[in-house]
Amino acid sequence: MTRRRLAAAGLLLGLALAASALTTAALMAQVAGSLAPERSLRPVARGQMLRGVVLPAEVFVQRDVALEVAQQVLSEARNPQQVETVGLSRYAPDSSTTPTRSLRPKLRPATVVQLARAVEARRRQGAVCGDLSIQGVEIGAVPSQTQGCGIDQAVRIRSVSGVSLSTHAVMDCKTAQALKSWIDRGLSPAVRRYGGGVRELRVVAHYACRPRNNRKGARISEHGKGRAIDIAAIRLNDGKDLVVLEDWNNGREGKILKRAHAAACGPFGTVLGPEANALHRDHFHFDTARYRSGAYCR
Structure with missing residues (x-):
């Protein structure tokens, strides 16, 4: 992660911790100034977190999205204790699109498993010189x-x-x-x-x-x-x-x-x-x- 992106992530965390101490105008100015890239930024890993809430990668590379999040946090938070949750729920996983069951591959049929075990048993039985x-x-x-x-x-x-x-x-x-x-x-x-x-x-x-x-x-x-x-x-x-x-x-x-x-x-x-x-x-x-x-x- 580059120094600019580290600064951006730290700034967003600072919004949550010091919302009551900074004015909306000052926060917006800081966000706009620190997140304006001089050149194209490399993609960042998904799963960046703000006070325990997962944010999308776009928040860290797109200036307009970052400003929107900052403004949403400030306008909806009634007190500093609510900053960590209010305004960020829009980035939480949508329960309507969340799979109801695991997406892991289906288990192999029992017959395939039995055949594989039988082959392995025969190999072990026929192995010599300590080598399968x-x-x-x-x-x-x-x-x-x-x-x-x-x-x-x-x-x-x-x-x-x-x-x-x-x-x-x-x-x-x-x-x-x-x-x-x-x-x-x-x-x-x-x-x-x-x-x-x-x-x-x-x-x-x-x-x-x-x-x-x-x-x-x-x-x-x-x-x-x-x-x-x-x-x-x-x-x-x-x-x-x-x-x-x-x-x-x-x-x-x-x-x-x-x-x-x-x-x-x-x-x-x-x-x-x-x-x-x-x-x-x-x-x-x-x-x-x-x-x-x-x-x-x-």
């Missing part, structure tokens, strides 16, 4: 006779942030949370509204006790530790598939795939794609291995 947006089942320890393989506390994921997995993938919670971070902050922004958004990920590999790149004698793959997932395509809500093998260099679809691939670098420690090597020309490999030098993304 990660849906699946806890399967506990996954042992292995091969040294280096196995998962201490595994989960089988069916959807993440509303995006389904074509194959329910087994992994640890750290990997599930990395997948969620990628979908929320990388994949969804990359796709945006194209094709109606993301519906499903085509998973071609998750937990499997095997050496890296299936090469005999190589170190155990991150897949064998429940820390990796391979994705070959992204299905959109309109049924279209963005296929890594076919669309990597294909116009708009290729740009989306490349943005999604790049965004995985961070949530995941290793990100491989068609430009990494021939073994990954048809899918993305994501895993949560961490290196001293930082994420490895190609």
Whole structure:
């Protein structure tokens, strides 16, 4: 509120408190002089009050209205004690136009409420890794006779942030949370509204006790530790598939795939794609291995 409007509001309050001490002519002169704006005034908030009575905003920005109110107060008040109520009743809410009942929206039908509660209950029942947006089942320890393989506390994921997995993938919670971070902050922004958004990920590999790149004698793959997932395509809500093998260099679809691939670098420690090597020309490999030098993304 500007200094001029503060002065105007204070003057009106002063009218109520000192009506018996000032003459009508003096009051009118003060009101006229203080409320005459040199330039257009900004709108003021509704609900300004004078001695407990709500006044319309126009009183504070329109000179003629202010003068009318001042004169009405002075002419109708029989004594100073009546100033706070007499003459201001015209600004009180009109009972004939006041709603007889609350204008709040109607309550939702009971069936809608019950359905929402049922959906929420199912979500809570299917939530894993302490996150409602990660849906699946806890399967506990996954042992292995091969040294280096196995998962201490595994989960089988069916959807993440509303995006389904074509194959329910087994992994640890750290990997599930990395997948969620990628979908929320990388994949969804990359796709945006194209094709109606993301519906499903085509998973071609998750937990499997095997050496890296299936090469005999190589170190155990991150897949064998429940820390990796391979994705070959992204299905959109309109049924279209963005296929890594076919669309990597294909116009708009290729740009989306490349943005999604790049965004995985961070949530995941290793990100491989068609430009990494021939073994990954048809899918993305994501895993949560961490290196001293930082994420490895190609």
